[in-house]
Amino acid sequence: MRAAHSASLFAVVAALGSVPARSDAARPPAGASSCTGCHAAGAAMGALDGRTEAEIADALAAFRSGARPATIMNRIATGFDERESRAVAAWFAARGAR
Amino acid sequence: MGGAADRAPGATRRSVLGGAAASVLARPALGGARPRVVVVGGGFGGATAARELARGGADVTLVEASEAYVSCPFSNAVIAGLRGIDAQVLGYDALGRAGLRLVRGTASGVDPAARRVDLGDGTALPYDRLVLSPGIDLRFDVLPGYDADAVTAMPHAWRAGEQTVLLARQLAAMPEGGTVVLSAPANPYRCPPGPYERASLIAHFLKTRKPRAKLILLDAKDSFSKQKLFEPAWAALYPDVLEYVPLASGGQVAAVDPAAMIVRTDFADYKADVACIIPPQRAGRIAARAGCADRSGWCPIDPVTFESRLVPGIHVIGDAAIAGAMPKSAFSANAQGKVCAQAVLDLLDGREPESPRLINTCYSLVAPGYGISVAGVFRPTDGLLADVPGAGGISPPDAPAAVRAREAAYAESWYRTITGAVFG
Numbered sequence: 440m441r442a443a444h445s446a447s448l449f450a451v452v453a454a455l456g457s458v459p460a461r462s463d464a465a466r467p468p469a470g471a472s473s474c475t476g477c478h479a480a481g482a483a484m485g486a487l488d489g490r491t492e493a494e495i496a497d498a499l500a501a502f503r504s505g506a507r508p509a510t511i512m513n514r515i516a517t518g519f520d521e522r523e524s525r526a527v528a529a530w531f532a533a534r535g536a537r
Numbered sequence: 538m539g540g541a542a543d544r545a546p547g548a549t550r551r552s553v554l555g556g557a558a559a560s561v562l563a564r565p566a567l568g569g570a571r572p573r574v575v576v577v578g579g580g581f582g583g584a585t586a587a588r589e590l591a592r593g594g595a596d597v598t599l600v601e602a603s604e605a606y607v608s609c610p611f612s613n614a615v616i617a618g619l620r621g622i623d624a625q626v627l628g629y630d631a632l633g634r635a636g637l638r639l640v641r642g643t644a645s646g647v648d649p650a651a652r653r654v655d656l657g658d659g660t661a662l663p664y665d666r667l668v669l670s671p672g673i674d675l676r677f678d679v680l681p682g683y684d685a686d687a688v689t690a691m692p693h694a695w696r697a698g699e700q701t702v703l704l705a706r707q708l709a710a711m712p713e714g715g716t717v718v719l720s721a722p723a724n725p726y727r728c729p730p731g732p733y734e735r736a737s738l739i740a741h742f743l744k745t746r747k748p749r750a751k752l753i754l755l756d757a758k759d760s761f762s763k764q765k766l767f768e769p770a771w772a773a774l775y776p777d778v779l780e781y782v783p784l785a786s787g788g789q790v791a792a793v794d795p796a797a798m799i800v801r802t803d804f805a806d807y808k809a810d811v812a813c814i815i816p817p818q819r820a821g822r823i824a825a826r827a828g829c830a831d832r833s834g835w836c837p838i839d840p841v842t843f844e845s846r847l848v849p850g851i852h853v854i855g856d857a858a859i860a861g862a863m864p865k866s867a868f869s870a871n872a873q874g875k876v877c878a879q880a881v882l883d884l885l886d887g888r889e890p891e892s893p894r895l896i897n898t899c900y901s902l903v904a905p906g907y908g909i910s911v912a913g914v915f916r917p918t919d920g921l922l923a924d925v926p927g928a929g930g931i932s933p934p935d936a937p938a939a940v941r942a943r944e945a946a947y948a949e950s951w952y953r954t955i956t957g958a959v960f961g
Contacts, residue, residue: 466891470914472875473896476868476955483950510932510944511912515896518914518928523894 468526470519489535495528571596572885575654575664577644577823579606579629581867582855583670584959585874586881588635590668593882597637598662600644600654605629606960607698609728610867611952616694616705617738618746619905625697627960647827649848666881668843669829669836670855670870671821672696673727676834679817681792682801690795691812694735695727707811708742714749715810718800720790721756722817725835727856727865729762730911732815734901737767739813740775741904753807754781755800756788762864763901763911763931770903790814820857827851835859840917842880842890843873852877861921862913869897871955892917894925900948907938908945 480486487495501507502516503524519527572595576587579601587599606627614620633639642656647667654662675693677684683691692707694700708717717739721732736754743750752775761767771779782788787804793814800807800814819825819834829836829845836853837846840861845851854877855870863869872895880890898912913929915922932944 466879469891469916470894470896472879473872473894475958476871476896477898477947477951479954479958482954483947484954510940510947511898511910514912514928514930515898515914516928518894518896518925 468530469523471527471530474527474531487531487535490532492525492528492532495531496525499524499528572665573598573663574666574668574881574885575600575662576668576670577654578670578672578821578855579603579632579639580670580672580855580870581608581955581959582672582870582874583668584632585871586668586670586854586878587637588632588959589875589878590881591635591637593878595882595885598640598664599632599637600640600642600656600662601629602641602643604641607696607701608867608956609695609697609731612694612697612701613731613735613738614902615697615701616708616735617742618705618709619738619742622698622702622705625701627956629960631961644823645826647823647851649828649850652850664850665885666850666852667827668852668854668877668881669821669824669827669857670853670874671823671857673818673856673865674821674834676817676819680790680814682795683793683814683816687793687795687814690798691793691800691809691814693815694813695731695815695818704811704813708739711747711750711810713747715747715751716808717743717750717752717811717813718807718809719752719754719813720800720815721754721758721761722815723757723789725865726815726818728899729864729866730767730899730901732756733761733763733767734903735813736779736781737771737775737901737903740771740779744775744778750778752779754779754788755790755802755807756781756783757790759783759785762899763909765934766909766931767901767903769934770907770909774904774907818856820853824853824857829853830857831859833859840920840922841892842884843877844880852881861915862924863895863897863915863922864899864911864913866897866899867955868899868951869895871959872896895922898951900944900951902945902948903941906945907941908943908948909941910944910948 477484478487499516502512574590574595574597576583576599587597591597608625615622644654645657646655652664692700692704694704740752787802791803792801798809820830820836824830824836828848836858838853838858843852843854854873856865876893883890895915900910909932911931914925
């Protein structure tokens, strides 16, 4: 989640004017921004914000292994390995806490 | 409905619909001018990108010609009389309050060297980065007889709105025992499962409302999205109503005669009471004008940033982009809008964008309460967006009715969520 950013390559464009510096916490880990296409407060697929990291990561692991029945999450969770799932889970957990 | 600004009669100047962006931004720049990002096209892709860019602190101008967006997902239910068109109409009021400038107008050209978008009325919009989300252009130059005037007799209804309502009316007015002809184009085109959902719901309409009527589905290809789910469902639900004619059986439409209501293949003439022709497509016009479309008519992009492979500084998202294995769908456009906005903010920030992962899901209704889906997870691989191996796929072919009902309910929930997030 905390990849190093090589700023030098992009210094030229930065000179055009820059957006306020954002912390790494604001950047969703790969894949997380797609989850909210379905998951939201009030939706049949409930919001992920505010669930604990363990809750989300365990659910994803169970969907991935097939242990937990699903209409669609089995097909989505298999697109993320253990580490990637945990990063996504941690991000939603942190977002809810803010 | 839509933005509030009245346009003075005969006025040629653009109307600025949104509030002054700078004063309402949550996170104003700490120093220096904020980078300017122009977004062209206020559909699922462009509206998403504009919102996310504004949230990230950019000075965003969204250019959109229409007063309100009429969305395609679920518009097949309108055609089949199961839903009102009002449920498809999404205004721009909320976007106008999202800390961005909303300009009603049509982008007529782009000068990539000067980094400027020109509107038809002479307005020039300078940008540091440009995001094009122009959707599709229907091609009226490839299918003999199907020109822009033919769409009244033979609606395409492939951009939701008047065309959707027209096709619904024609179906409702059709005599009992009539024939509907529906044609699906070759790949690629907007919403791969769309023609088959449309066929399903029209068949449902005929079965329940028009005794002895028939639907002939002519296809310019032999295989299609969710085929393993659609075909058994058709056999079970609509055996006497829906006839599918694939390419191999002569399904490719060679010409149409709108005056005589004839759809012609190389093998037969089909006389229709109602004909819906879904023509071949290409990226929305401005993409080609900006130099972003290749000979296929679509736009090659970098899969990490969605930056055009042909014109630096311009990003292309949604239906117009060649997104590898990712289908042209509202879900894809929304997911791409978020990823592209993040990449644009990173580039403007002088940071290297991270390799993204994107999800797509297309729900389709085979009948009311009978939902199916295809899902995929995608990541950049060898310069294209490719399926993550082992992920994605279609609903199980042998699922019980209760699962189909759950998917139908999830489909509705998805629609409410995505439209709320983008336009609400």
